[in-house]
Amino acid sequence: MASRSIITISLISYLILFTSSSSSSSSSSASRITLPSNSQKVSLALYYESLCPYSANLIINYLDKLFETDLISIVDLNLVPWGNAKLRGNDTFDCQHGPSECLLNTVEACAIDVWPELNEHFPFINCVETLVYEHKYPQWESCFEKLGLDPKPIADCYSSGYGKELELQYAAETNTLQPPHEYVPWVVVDGEPLYEDYENFVSYICKAYKGTAVTEACSKVSLNTVRGKAKPIHPDCYKTRVLALVARIRSAITRWMGQLTMVASM
Numbered sequence: 001m002a003s004r005s006i007i008t009i010s011l012i013s014y015l016i017l018f019t020s021s022s023s024s025s026s027s028s029s030a031s032r033i034t035l036p037s038n039s040q041k042v043s044l045a046l047y048y049e050s051l052c053p054y055s056a057n058l059i060i061n062y063l064d065k066l067f068e069t070d071l072i073s074i075v076d077l078n079l080v081p082w083g084n085a086k087l088r089g090n091d092t093f094d095c096q097h098g099p100s101e102c103l104l105n106t107v108e109a110c111a112i113d114v115w116p117e118l119n120e121h122f123p124f125i126n127c128v129e130t131l132v133y134e135h136k137y138p139q140w141e142s143c144f145e146k147l148g149l150d151p152k153p154i155a156d157c158y159s160s161g162y163g164k165e166l167e168l169q170y171a172a173e174t175n176t177l178q179p180p181h182e183y184v185p186w187v188v189v190d191g192e193p194l195y196e197d198y199e200n201f202v203s204y205i206c207k208a209y210k211g212t213a214v215t216e217a218c219s220k221v222s223l224n225t226v227r228g229k230a231k232p233i234h235p236d237c238y239k240t241r242v243l244a245l246v247a248r249i250r251s252a253i254t255r256w257m258g259q260l261t262m263v264a265s266m
Contacts, residue, residue, distance in 0.1 A: 040211035041076040044201065047174050047186040049083025050104035051097035051137065052237035055185045056129040058198065064126075065202055069217035074209050077118060079125065081108040082170040083184040084239045091168060096237065102167075103158075104128060104140060109166040110157035115149075123147055183236035196236075 048055035066072040082105060084096040095101035108125050115121040127143035144151040157163045174181060179193060187198035190208045194201060206218035
């Protein structure tokens with residue numbers, strides 16, 4: 001628990017220092033992080049649900065790579081907390097992991113709206129997902145005190161029904177994905193889904209970047225494999241059992257084909 005707190009504090013400190021040093025170059029509130037222009041940045045979208053342990057794992061153990069180096073300067077990060085939730089009639093919906101997940105999905109949607117800057121909403125979501133990862137998510141409100149945040153804007157967003165409207169917008173965005181998402185976390189880099197290789201998102205970002213700024217992160221990273229710090233128990237929360245079976249078969253075939261290719265090249 002102590003190590004998680006240190007990571008969270010370090011992340012906040014980095015983001016504050018980074019945005020403070022870059023604030024003089026742009027006054028646009030629409031820009032999450034300055035450097036370089038948005039047109040040069042690589043789009044990184046994470047479609048997830050708050051109580052999926054593999055989503056939590058990706059957020060707290062892998063996305064932090066963006067902040068450990070200068071990689072965040074070339075990335076436009078978009079978090080979409082909807083996942084495998086299902087729309088019902090009259091603008092209602094059910095979440096895969098029950099009402100608590102609907103609550104936290106909505107809270108995180110409110111956080112993104114209330115604090116649109118990445119250095120404001122990401123530490124909060126990171127804190128909540130750390131508690132999810134540690135099976136302590138009922139304590140999610142403690143993140144306000146830990147981060148020195150006012151809980152009232154989030155409470156107002158949720159209680160007014162505006163948070164529900166935000167979730168319906170995220171539902172529309174998720175449900176129009178092409179190709180459709182099969183599970184969460186579902187990671188998309190510049191419009192291309194990474195499928196089971198989502199933990200290797202750093203190499204895809206470096207491959208996709210067409211700007212002139214040479215980042216230290218991309219100069220050091222292997223463009224073939226990037227190992228994460230955490231070893232997932234199982235990669236995904238699937239929409240259905242059938243999709244889970246199909247994905248396992250596809251992964252097995254992919255591994256088999258890879259082995260054949262290696263043998264043929266020897």
